[in-house]
Amino acid sequence: MNSSQTRLTLILLLSPFLLWLGLLVIIPHIDMFFLSIREKVAPRTYETSLANYAEFFTEPFYWNTLARTAFMSILATVLTLIIAFPVAYYIAKMLRGKTKSILFLLCLLPFWVSELVRTFGWMILLRETGVISSSLQWLGLIDGPIEFLYNDVTVMMGLIYTSMLFMVVPLVSTLDSLDDSLIEAGYDLGGSKLSILKEIVIPHSMPGIISGCIVVFMLTLGNYLTPILLGGKSSMWFTGQIYTQFITRFNWELGAAFCFLLLIVSSTIVWLGLKLSGQTLASTVAKS
Amino acid sequence: MKAIKKLTTGAVSAAILLGASQFASAETLRLLTWGGYAPDEVIAQFKAETGIDVEVTKSNNEDMISKLRATGGSGFDLAQPSQDRISGAQAEFDIYKPIDLSKIDNSLFIDSMLEATKNTTMFDGDVYGVPHIWGTSGLVLDTKMAASVKDYADLCSADVAGKVSYRLKRPTLIGFAFSMGLDPFAAYGDTAKYQDIINQVTDKLISCKANVKTYWSGGDALMNLLRSGEATAAMAWDTGGWKLNKELPNVTFVAPTSGALGWIDTFVLPRKTKAEDAAYKWINFVMQPKIASMITNVAGNFTASKGGDVEVDPELQKRFKASFSQADIDNIKWYPTVPAGLETMEGKALDRINAAK
Numbered sequence: 001m002n003s004s005q006t007r008l009t010l011i012l013l014l015s016p017f018l019l020w021l022g023l024l025v026i027i028p029h030i031d032m033f034f035l036s037i038r039e040k041v042a043p044r045t046y047e048t049s050l051a052n053y054a055e056f057f058t059e060p061f062y063w064n065t066l067a068r069t070a071f072m073s074i075l076a077t078v079l080t081l082i083i084a085f086p087v088a089y090y091i092a093k094m095l096r097g098k099t100k101s102i103l104f105l106l107c108l109l110p111f112w113v114s115e116l117v118r119t120f121g122w123m124i125l126l127r128e129t130g131v132i133s134s135s136l137q138w139l140g141l142i143d144g145p146i147e148f149l150y151n152d153v154t155v156m157m158g159l160i161y162t163s164m165l166f167m168v169v170p171l172v173s174t175l176d177s178l179d180d181s182l183i184e185a186g187y188d189l190g191g192s193k194l195s196i197l198k199e200i201v202i203p204h205s206m207p208g209i210i211s212g213c214i215v216v217f218m219l220t221l222g223n224y225l226t227p228i229l230l231g232g233k234s235s236m237w238f239t240g241q242i243y244t245q246f247i248t249r250f251n252w253e254l255g256a257a258f259c260f261l262l263l264i265v266s267s268t269i270v271w272l273g274l275k276l277s278g279q280t281l282a283s284t285v286a287k288s
Numbered sequence: 289m290k291a292i293k294k295l296t297t298g299a300v301s302a303a304i305l306l307g308a309s310q311f312a313s314a315e316t317l318r319l320l321t322w323g324g325y326a327p328d329e330v331i332a333q334f335k336a337e338t339g340i341d342v343e344v345t346k347s348n349n350e351d352m353i354s355k356l357r358a359t360g361g362s363g364f365d366l367a368q369p370s371q372d373r374i375s376g377a378q379a380e381f382d383i384y385k386p387i388d389l390s391k392i393d394n395s396l397f398i399d400s401m402l403e404a405t406k407n408t409t410m411f412d413g414d415v416y417g418v419p420h421i422w423g424t425s426g427l428v429l430d431t432k433m434a435a436s437v438k439d440y441a442d443l444c445s446a447d448v449a450g451k452v453s454y455r456l457k458r459p460t461l462i463g464f465a466f467s468m469g470l471d472p473f474a475a476y477g478d479t480a481k482y483q484d485i486i487n488q489v490t491d492k493l494i495s496c497k498a499n500v501k502t503y504w505s506g507g508d509a510l511m512n513l514l515r516s517g518e519a520t521a522a523m524a525w526d527t528g529g530w531k532l533n534k535e536l537p538n539v540t541f542v543a544p545t546s547g548a549l550g551w552i553d554t555f556v557l558p559r560k561t562k563a564e565d566a567a568y569k570w571i572n573f574v575m576q577p578k579i580a581s582m583i584t585n586v587a588g589n590f591t592a593s594k595g596g597d598v599e600v601d602p603e604l605q606k607r608f609k610a611s612f613s614q615a616d617i618d619n620i621k622w623y624p625t626v627p628a629g630l631e632t633m634e635g636k637a638l639d640r641i642n643a644a645k
Binding site for chain 1: 351357377379457497501516642
């Protein structure tokens, strides 16, 4: 194949990706940026200014919501990791053959239906007249109905449930690549379970941990359905705030500014996470 | 910036055209409306008489304005926002087209309602809307469990703690303002005074938040809350209460002592409507007394059609009379047109309430 043919192949292979990137990511973001630095001074007249960003910093309830969203997302990521790691280790290291695939499939199963359906499922279970509340009453464990919905704990549980798979998959694939003989060697050299976990298993699975964390964190921070439906009146989620600005307040300018603030915050947190763990994007997300 | 905008709109409209061309075989009227306003049998009859297909998209006030704003007024041929949301939205976003009143059969309308709507939807000397359906919002109560609730402000009393639901939207602000003895409509023209009213209502609604089960956003969600008894007192539309009354005799619509809030949903032409003639045909068709009755029976609300209640289900008439005495009807607070800019103030207040603990 001569060089012009190679180039043509490259262009053809790249063009769907470049079109997608250009038309659906870059151009809308540029448009959004210009929208965000526009201030409405009177009906149908706009001026370039940073008023929308100033609005965010001067109104405490806006940045409170963003801070809360970021904090809850980090917490959800850490909790997901703590819950998913033993699951992934069990699937990757303790099981062989058919049971391994079955268990892996069981992790996938809830994702065969859409997030909306899953969330409504949780609402049916958790509402005041829902399945859990009425079964507990029937068993005589509680006297009156309990409302499980519309609080932070429920939102957290919903977020972890939605993100589990995205943590388990990268973890299983990195743990799979860990040679069992390394663990055996660790025991032969007199290592305890804890020191083997600390010195061998975790360092080896670091790329999987980091890439799982990045994906889960991004998904959680940008999640809309779960916090809004399960959180109800106390949801206070930043994506909900963006939706409200665009759809019910007709304030696209402020909504666009919020989009950029969310983008900046999430990028910064991911960058910090990579720095602190000494990993790079290439060694984590690209690898697993 | 301009070039980019052109490029994106070009790409988007190409995509939309591709999708639309598959359906646009016969003449089609794309109607942006509320649930129940265009029942299937009415659409079928219209198709039989005129050969025009009607494609219905269900929506609400904010959603209609947002959709039309996003496309600059294209994508739909006829829309039905409330009469108070027309001239303000037109001033801000230029999304509607004036109505040609000569193409409308005036004799089909209740005169007073047509005149009132013409006045409220006037912008720059042009009329933008004609009335279709009217109704009120007020309280939907379980009259046994929430007997103490007589007005919006009573939703914050301890008797109904944790059993209350309302929307986090502007009718809630307005309703609470009236029940607190304030008159927000009179302050529409005075920004400082209006801000003061909004601030008082915001404080009230924040302190009331603990009483609220959850803020409802869709009619079905509210129905479920009331049906299951998880909520016993709500702020909602009259039809919601009457619908529930059919299943649960205890639950019904109650006009609050400070006055139910009256709205009129209208017909407006989006700025880039493609089937204007079909739109006028549809308006004149649905305002005929017989068709208007059919719509009332489905939507649950009465229309601005002269004699449009002739064939309305007597049960519905009975429910209406049970909820509204003559004094209640006289006490209805009709929404005056919202001046441009007020909604920004209200929006911020609602954000503050939403973010409060």
